[in-house]
Amino acid sequence: MKAAFNPKQPFELPLLLPSQVPMQEWESARVLKACVRSRAALGALNEAAATLPNPDVMLSSLVLLESQASSEIENIVTTADALFEAQQDASRADAPTKETLAYRSSLYHGLQAIKQRPLSTRLIEEICSLTKGIDMQVRRVPGTQLSNARTGETIYTPPQGEALLRDKLANWEWFCHVDANDPRSEDERFVATLDPLVRMAVLHYQFEAIHPFLDGNGRTGRVINLLFLVQQGLLGQPVLYLSRYILQHRTRYYELLLAVSQEGSAEAWQEWIVYMLDAVHETALWTLAKIKAIHRLMEETQRRVEAHTKLGKQKDLITLLFKLPYCRIADIVDADIAKRQTAAVYLQTLAQAGLLSTQERGRDKLFLNHRLIALLKSESNDFEETNTLASNTQLH
Ligand SMILES: Nc1ncnc2c1ncn2[C@@H]1O[C@H](COP(=O)(O)OP(=O)(O)O)[C@@H](O)[C@H]1O
Numbered sequence: 001m002k003a004a005f006n007p008k009q010p011f012e013l014p015l016l017l018p019s020q021v022p023m024q025e026w027e028s029a030r031v032l033k034a035c036v037r038s039r040a041a042l043g044a045l046n047e048a049a050a051t052l053p054n055p056d057v058m059l060s061s062l063v064l065l066e067s068q069a070s071s072e073i074e075n076i077v078t079t080a081d082a083l084f085e086a087q088q089d090a091s092r093a094d095a096p097t098k099e100t101l102a103y104r105s106s107l108y109h110g111l112q113a114i115k116q117r118p119l120s121t122r123l124i125e126e127i128c129s130l131t132k133g134i135d136m137q138v139r140r141v142p143g144t145q146l147s148n149a150r151t152g153e154t155i156y157t158p159p160q161g162e163a164l165l166r167d168k169l170a171n172w173e174w175f176c177h178v179d180a181n182d183p184r185s186e187d188e189r190f191v192a193t194l195d196p197l198v199r200m201a202v203l204h205y206q207f208e209a210i211h212p213f214l215d216g217n218g219r220t221g222r223v224i225n226l227l228f229l230v231q232q233g234l235l236g237q238p239v240l241y242l243s244r245y246i247l248q249h250r251t252r253y254y255e256l257l258l259a260v261s262q263e264g265s266a267e268a269w270q271e272w273i274v275y276m277l278d279a280v281h282e283t284a285l286w287t288l289a290k291i292k293a294i295h296r297l298m299e300e301t302q303r304r305v306e307a308h309t310k311l312g313k314q315k316d317l318i319t320l321l322f323k324l325p326y327c328r329i330a331d332i333v334d335a336d337i338a339k340r341q342t343a344a345v346y347l348q349t350l351a352q353a354g355l356l357s358t359q360e361r362g363r364d365k366l367f368l369n370h371r372l373i374a375l376l377k378s379e380s381n382d383f384e385e386t387n388t389l390a391s392n393t394q395l396h
């Protein structure tokens with residue numbers, strides 16, 4: 001008989017094998033229904049992201065927001081403004097902002113890496129190291145525990161012993177890489193029938209339960225979620241703002257992870273899987289609406305620049321202002337859009353037209369695409385169409 005769950009004892013985490021965990025019962029009618037919804041929302045998001053003229057504009061902003069939320073789940077708290085300001089030059093940023101930018105680098109590193117090699121223990125060590133800014137390897141020493149932040153009480157003790165952790169990770173890798181089109185054993189045939197979104201949810205639980213590192217497991221695990229979706233071809237670009245949902249439903253996230261370890265029942269697994277499917281569904285729709293709104297704002301900005309300034313089309317300039325919503329004259333020069341003096345005229349003209357606002361930073365002046373920043377931070381997808389402009393009377 002299975003030993004009762006003891007939060008203070010290293011957990012005897014079962015391997016992800018159909019003979020050891022109730023995979024046969026995971027895909028209940030409720031799970032399958034949630035899967036269909038989430039797949040449809042992801043499909044719509046992918047289609048929108050793929051048909052945009054400048055997909056990388058959305059990418060840089062949404063990856064920053066994802067980095068912010070995923071770090072905030074771990075109480076590393078910064079603001080969208082601080083992040084956008086620091087993305088070109090982090091030298092003056094505070095520690096949480098730097099750490100959040102490091103998270104972003106680790107996500108980009110992972111995305112580059114999976115083009116050439118599969119998700120592996122080595123790669124997750126790299127991701128965790130980049131996030132933490134120090135060399136991180138699979139735990140060698142005992143003593144890692146998860147405790148309640150308020151009471152200090154131990155709620156979960158992950159498995160320990162490097163060899164054991166590496167075995168669990170090898171099984172985790174196997175579950176990641178079962179090729180649905182070419183299953184090679186009875187077990188693989190079974191795993192191959194699972195929806196990739198269900199596999200992502202299962203992998204995320206298993207990774208967190210293994211808890212391979214001394215720290216950084218939450219953030220590394222959430223980078224892996226996006227990498228897995230990209231690798232499975234379910235997400236063309238890592239624009240999905242998945243950590244937003246987890247941050248908003250953080251207590252439930254912890255409860256459901258713990259319940260799978262405590263109970264290990266089909267019901268506990270289903271609750272967890274539905275939670276992650278709902279996270280995909282909700283954030284795919286949120287991101288889709290946001291992408292469309294950003295696109296509308298870009299087009300509207302373009303029209304205003306043409307109609308109300310003497311600058312002409314300025315496509316490259318506007319694209320840059322949407323990639324770098326905190327822009328310096330030097331950024332325009334670096335992007336080869338104009339020489340210094342012309343760049344200054346451009347930015348000042350746009351500021352006079354109310355399309356940018358300005359802030360002094362030492363000897364530097366920052367030009368803020370404040371409407372974009374407001375849109376990214378807002379729950380709503382409306383943006384101020386006119387009242388930030390100096391003269392709006394002739395527009396209606
Ligand atoms: N009961 C649990 N069992 C397994 N993992 C959990 C449990 N509760 C929380 N977690 C995971 O542990 C993460 C925190 O681990 P930690 O190593 O501190 O990550 P980070 O450094 O990124 O802060 C949470 O974000 C969550 O993913």
Ligand SMILES: [Mg+2]
Nearest residue numbers: 074215216217
């Ligand atoms: Mg931590």
